[in-house]
Amino acid sequence: MKLNRNKFGFIFPSTVDKKRVLERGPWAINGDHLVLINTPPNISLHEIDFSTTTFWVRILGLPRELISDKNARKIATKLVKAVDVDKNSLGIFSEAGFMQIRVDIFT
Structure with missing residues (x-):
């Protein structure tokens, strides 16, 4: 789901999948660096430290x-x-x- 310009939210089917994706990074898509940050669901987009x-x-x-x-x-x-x-x-x-x-x- 797109949250803001160049910011997206990802929902994983399981905590195991989420952990695997976060631990195996960093990731690139079409040569661009994908920044993945594990955030609690109760904070706003503006509170996330990039x-x-x-x-x-x-x-x-x-x-x-x-x-x-x-x-x-x-x-x-x-x-x-x-x-x-x-x-x-x-x-x-x-x-x-x-x-x-x-x-x-x-x-």
Whole structure:
């Protein structure tokens, strides 16, 4: 349902579906970033804080022995607010060759 210019409300059939969509983000539609915010039903649209958005950031060019959860979090806190680290992108045996960090960016 459209709420306002470029703002939409989504209703999920179950809390499991809603949780999965929120946790697997961020999302893009036709190359545009989709900002999903979990809000209680009893607040107005004007009370929703859109000052941050979440992105996955890839850290390239590190020696393989430095690709760790500890270093990912250390790097992320220097840039922005760290939210999550992709555990599959870590370790010296990572095939990807980079770390991936989910961060909140202030808009």
